[in-house]
Amino acid sequence: MILAIDIGGTKMAAAHVDEDGAVLSTRRAATPQDADAETLWKTLADLVEPLAPGVTGVGVGCGGPMTWPSGEVSPLNIPGWRDFPLRARLAGRFPGLPVRIHNDAICVAVAEHWRGHGRGVADMLGMVVSTGVGGGLVLGGRLINGGTGNAGHIGHIVVEPDGGPPCGCGGHGCLEAVARGPALTEWALARGWTPGTAAGDGLYREDRAVTGRALAADALAGDPVALAAMRRAGRALGIAIASATHLCDLDLVTIGGGLSQAGEPLFGPLEEALREHARMAFARRLRVLPAALGQEAGLVGAAALVLVGDRY
Amino acid sequence: MILAIDIGGTKMAAAHVDEDGAVLSTRRAATPQDADAETLWKTLADLVEPLAPGVTGVGVGCGGPMTWPSGEVSPLNIPGWRDFPLRARLAGRFPGLPVRIHNDAICVAVAEHWRGHGRGVADMLGMVVSTGVGGGLVLGGRLINGGTGNAGHIGHIVVEPDGGPPCGCGGHGCLEAVARGPALTEWALARGWTPGTAAGDGLYREDRAVTGRALAADALAGDPVALAAMRRAGRALGIAIASATHLCDLDLVTIGGGLSQAGEPLFGPLEEALREHARMAFARRLRVLPAALGQEAGLVGAAALVLVGDRY
Numbered sequence: 001m002i003l004a005i006d007i008g009g010t011k012m013a014a015a016h017v018d019e020d021g022a023v024l025s026t027r028r029a030a031t032p033q034d035a036d037a038e039t040l041w042k043t044l045a046d047l048v049e050p051l052a053p054g055v056t057g058v059g060v061g062c063g064g065p066m067t068w069p070s071g072e073v074s075p076l077n078i079p080g081w082r083d084f085p086l087r088a089r090l091a092g093r094f095p096g097l098p099v100r101i102h103n104d105a106i107c108v109a110v111a112e113h114w115r116g117h118g119r120g121v122a123d124m125l126g127m128v129v130s131t132g133v134g135g136g137l138v139l140g141g142r143l144i145n146g147g148t149g150n151a152g153h154i155g156h157i158v159v160e161p162d163g164g165p166p167c168g169c170g171g172h173g174c175l176e177a178v179a180r181g182p183a184l185t186e187w188a189l190a191r192g193w194t195p196g197t198a199a200g201d202g203l204y205r206e207d208r209a210v211t212g213r214a215l216a217a218d219a220l221a222g223d224p225v226a227l228a229a230m231r232r233a234g235r236a237l238g239i240a241i242a243s244a245t246h247l248c249d250l251d252l253v254t255i256g257g258g259l260s261q262a263g264e265p266l267f268g269p270l271e272e273a274l275r276e277h278a279r280m281a282f283a284r285r286l287r288v289l290p291a292a293l294g295q296e297a298g299l300v301g302a303a304a305l306v307l308v309g310d311r312y
Numbered sequence: 313m314i315l316a317i318d319i320g321g322t323k324m325a326a327a328h329v330d331e332d333g334a335v336l337s338t339r340r341a342a343t344p345q346d347a348d349a350e351t352l353w354k355t356l357a358d359l360v361e362p363l364a365p366g367v368t369g370v371g372v373g374c375g376g377p378m379t380w381p382s383g384e385v386s387p388l389n390i391p392g393w394r395d396f397p398l399r400a401r402l403a404g405r406f407p408g409l410p411v412r413i414h415n416d417a418i419c420v421a422v423a424e425h426w427r428g429h430g431r432g433v434a435d436m437l438g439m440v441v442s443t444g445v446g447g448g449l450v451l452g453g454r455l456i457n458g459g460t461g462n463a464g465h466i467g468h469i470v471v472e473p474d475g476g477p478p479c480g481c482g483g484h485g486c487l488e489a490v491a492r493g494p495a496l497t498e499w500a501l502a503r504g505w506t507p508g509t510a511a512g513d514g515l516y517r518e519d520r521a522v523t524g525r526a527l528a529a530d531a532l533a534g535d536p537v538a539l540a541a542m543r544r545a546g547r548a549l550g551i552a553i554a555s556a557t558h559l560c561d562l563d564l565v566t567i568g569g570g571l572s573q574a575g576e577p578l579f580g581p582l583e584e585a586l587r588e589h590a591r592m593a594f595a596r597r598l599r600v601l602p603a604a605l606g607q608e609a610g611l612v613g614a615a616a617l618v619l620v621g622d623r624y
Contacts, residue, residue: 065592123459137559139456139463146451146561147435150594156558158589161471161551170591171554239473242483243555246468247449249458277470279482280377282462 002306003048003055003094006104006298007031007062007086009077009131014048015296016055017303021115023296025051035080041089048093058090058099059302061107064134068149071101076168077131100305104128106152107301108291109136110143110312112254114304116292123250126291127154129237130212130257132168133176139248143312155180157240175240179233181212181258188215188229198223216262230265237266238273245278245286256291314618315360315367315406318416318610319343319374319398321389321443326360327608328367329615333427335608337363347392353401360405370402370411371614373419376446380461383413388480389443412617416440418464419613420603421448422455422624424566426616428604435562438603439466441549442524442569444480445488451560455624467492469552487552491545493524493570500527500541510535528574542577549578550585557590557598568603 004023006013008031015026029047032039063075071087091099102110109126118124118138127135133155137144144151155176156169164173165183177183185193195214198221218226241253259266270288278284293300304312316335318325320343327338341359344351375387383399403411414422421438430436430450439447445467449456456463467488468481476485477495489495497505507526510533530538553565571578582600590596605612616624 065594123463139451139458140454142452144451144456144560146594147563147597148561148594150592151435151451151559151561153558153561153592156589156592156595157469157555158551159470159473161473161589171589173589174558239470240555243469243552244559246465246486247463247556247559248456249460249463249465251459277468277473277483277485280462280465280468282377282458282460283468285459 001055002303003051003058004299004303005044005048005058005060006107006302007044007060007075007078008104009063009075012044012047013299014051015299016051017299019307021300021303023299026296026299027051031078037080037084040078040080045093052094055094055097057097057306058094059305060086060090060099060101061104061298061302062086062101064103064150066101066103066149068102068145069100073101098306098309100309102149102302102305103134103136103152104298105134106136106143107305108256108297109138109152109301110304111293111297111301112256112291113138114308114312115300116297117254117289118252121252123248124252124254125152125154125241125244125248125250127253127255128257129179129255129259130181132180137248141311154240154244157243159236159239175236178236181215184212184229184233185210185215187232188225191225191228193218193223193225193229198226212258216259216266219265220263227265230262231269233259234266234269235273238270239277241270241286241288242274242277242283245283249282250286253286253288254291255288256293256297260290313367314615315363315370316611316615317356317360317370317372318419318614319356319372319387319390320416321375321387324356324359325611326363327611328363329611331619333612333615335611338608338611339363343390349392349396352390352392353396357405364406367406367409369409369618370406371617372398372402372411372413373416373610373614374398374413376415376462378413378415378461380414380457381412410618410621412621414461414614414617415446415448415464416610417446418448418455419617420568420609421450421464421613422616423605423609423613424568424603425450426620426624427612428609429566429601430564433564435560436564436566437464437466437553437556437560437562439565439567440569441491441545441567441571442493444492449560453623466552466556469555471548471551487548490548493527496524496541496545497522497527499544500537503537503540505530505535505537505541510538524570528571528578531577532575539577542574543581545571546578546581547585550582551589553582553598553600554586554589554595557595561594562598565598565600566603567600568605568609572602
């Protein structure tokens, strides 16, 4: 039984994952905001403690950047951890056990390859389109790490080279700068979008919040500004995916995260832009699918780092 | 001793390559123009025949597209070969010997990794910028083939998504559509460039031809239109390379082919665009260098397919 851990800016999750990838006994905690490094660590340590007995390895997904494979983490949205030796601290708590760590988007991609639509697929890109846009590459059936563990950063493929919006990475015109949820909601708000208007009454309160999920719901309900925002994101995704498959000759791209349920308003323009740019036979075979795994994907992938270490 | 073969639209080359990658006894022949499949085959068979005795394997680089690894070739610039079973025909001529074939740009990248600037580098992209723009990816020290042997097509990373020039692949705005030699010379001619003017007298006759090489020479000599063309190519290359290293976390990109000797007028704008878009620490470490190997790179890489088959 593996102890799987998934650490994000708003919550931390831990679970037992068995060798088939089944997630058991999940525990969650809010990530303390504005907390110092030791407060964050104590929250995590308390979260995992009840799950500790009997585990044979520890797999961790965490927001980047991080040193890899050594696992000093500096998650963009957890300011209290800068060069925090997360892997080493966990190894200290679980002496003698394998402890592996990777970028959270990599874990989602690994999960999708191991237990999602990617089963049996040799060459795929697993994407997460959410607050950020990230991903992981599996080529020849094995996870591609790159020289520093940073392969898979499809969010920083350039889709608007001239005059594109500034990106959190310091560049501009990156896919992430265009298609991340907050960029899309900002774009839509500036053009008169009011969350929840089109989707009508009977909504959960969160569907009236300014979120990518609410924007997607309004697009599905026919709101023209929300539709235009989804089209903008879809085209940017299609262009980036065309570039990625030309470079890596992929069979499959999966899209997880908050926007993965956006349906035709996102996936229609995505396919249109992809087919416009990916014309050679080898590129035309590419399939793009919403991810099969949901919220637990990060935990499943974290466990796979330990369970299937020869491939991931 | 390996029999290495390099097949292009204007010439065919064959040589002995020893296990250290030294090229011996090179023979060349013009590729018959407007020839049928069997005429092309006879030219190749006659070329290799004197080199046949004693070889222990056959490695081939050929223009794409092709089926891979089976090696039915349909080189864009050799119309007489469509689904021509080149690997099978060579296997028939050399029964019992290993015969391996790959895209010619892949062979150049493999050569650069095996015997050029890429020695000891884990993650690199070897590029060829010439009549076309191609490349090959080595990740984790191994050649990446992709699902159909087509990984490495960096020429079709999208660098001008909206309104970019049409590309031979059927798409538009690809790096190749902007930066291939013929596109650059056409762009420069339309703006008043006259080959050889700036570079002055004392030129070889070929430097007065409408070629990317002549354009590069005129840029080095200060011709403003030629400089603008090199800047256009350099920026497109820099944007595509930024996207590639974000996706693959590369240590090194090498640039071979006709434009690799273009110097500062090409590499200056390339570095500028790359540094503008590749801002994260892992991407900043990337080095971009003119290829170490010259015209023989394709032969060296073709031989490596057989000699170092576990990596390439």
